[in-house]
Amino acid sequence: MGQTLSEPVTAKESAYCQNEHYRVGSSCMQGWRVNMEDSHTHILSLPDDPGTAFFGVYDGHGGASVAQYAGKNLHKFIVKRPEYKTNIEVAMKQAFLDIDDAMVYDEACADQMAGSTAVVVLVKDNRLYCANAGDSRAIACVNGEVQSLSIDHKPNNEEESKRINDGGGWVEFNRVNGNLALSRALGDFVFKRNALKKPEEQIVTAYPDVQTREITEDWEFIVLACDGIWDVMSNEDVAEFCRKRIGMGLYPEEICEELMTHCLAPDYQMGGLGGDNMTVVLVCFLHGKTYDDLIARTSKTTNATQTEEMDLK
Known part of the structure; x- marks a missing residue:
């Protein structure tokens, strides 16, 4: 864990945007950390591909420069890949490597110990593509059920550990x-210096997994959301937390704020849990209807579930 403050910074920077397809809310909070190193993106329609939406969360470490650069530019690298028109999954994988290479030559990002996770979602023609490098995470709630959209990349995972060792590192x-x-x-x-290995084979790689x-x-x-949320709550807990509050009529950005407050440690004596920077992006699907329709739908099904649970007791 990084350096911590004597009292957390609980001020939240929140935003929202909406069109006929989405109602999106976001919020970020510095928390107990000395600096805020996260970044995030929500674009309802990409300038270079109108009608395509893009959302991302970037959890920086060792400084905010890499996360901020990725937040401003990763979607541009994806769209300009030659594979983008025919194979978005490949375009996303290669774009992660492209932006990583570009940052080597950017003075603001070249710090050897600065880095960032990246979990991004691109939605085009009713297809969702989620690319992830690191331990930020994305989930979906589909008819009340949770679907995982990404896999955390931790050093003790068997596949990750093998690449680390093969690249000359250790766990x-x-x-x-x-x-x-x-x-x-x-x-x-600093972990990407093995000249005998490809970028995706380095001790630490920017090469993402992509799910569609x-x-x-x-x-x-x-x-x-970044791991400051997932270290405290499970996928199911987060989905239930958000769904319940949608049914109560709260807006996405308000739900993001409440989620971070819920995860914030009351003091910094909890082994690091709840002490990290926190960033959340909540993307609600409208399907051409209104947000009130989504409120009514989730409220109805949530109440029905609660009634069934009471009947079973």
């Missing part, structure tokens, strides 16, 4: 070379 205390608590990231160039889904009328919302 100690569940950290890369005893230092980094995640095994894939943008930046962290078809968006149907049953899709209610997705949540993208």
Whole structure:
């Protein structure tokens, strides 16, 4: 864990945007950390591909430069890949490597120990593509059920540990070379110096996993958040927390704020849980209807579930 404050900074920077397809809310909070190193993105229609939406959360470490650069530019690297028109999954994977390479030559991002996770979602033609490098995470709530959209990249995972060792590194205390608590990231160039290995084979790689889904009328919302949330709550807990509050009529940005407050440690004596920077993006699917329609739908099904649970007792 990084340096901490004597009292947390609980001020939240929140925003929202909406069109006929989405109602999106976001919020971020510095918390107990000395600096805020996260970044995030929500774009309802990409300038270079109108009608395509893009959302991302970037959890920086060792400084905010890599997260901020990725937040401003990663979607641009994806769209300009030659594969983008025919194979978005490949375009996203290569774009992560492209932006990583570009940052090596950017003075603001070239710090060897600065890095960032990246979990991003691109939605085009009712297809969702989620690319992830690191331990930020994305989930979906589909007809009240949780779907995981990403896999955390931790050094003690078998596949990750093998790449780390093959690249010349080691895993100690569940950290890369005893230092980094995640095994894939943008930046962290000190772990990417093996000239005999490809970018995706380095001790730490920016190469993401990509999952795809078809968006149907049953899709209610997705949540993208940094590990400051997931260290405290499970996928199911977060989905239930958000769904309940949608049914209560809260707006997405308000739900993001409440989620962070819920996860914030009351003091810094909890082994680091709830002490990290926190960032949440909540994307609600409208399917051409209104947000009030989503409120009514989730409220109705949530109340029905609660009635069934009472009947079983």
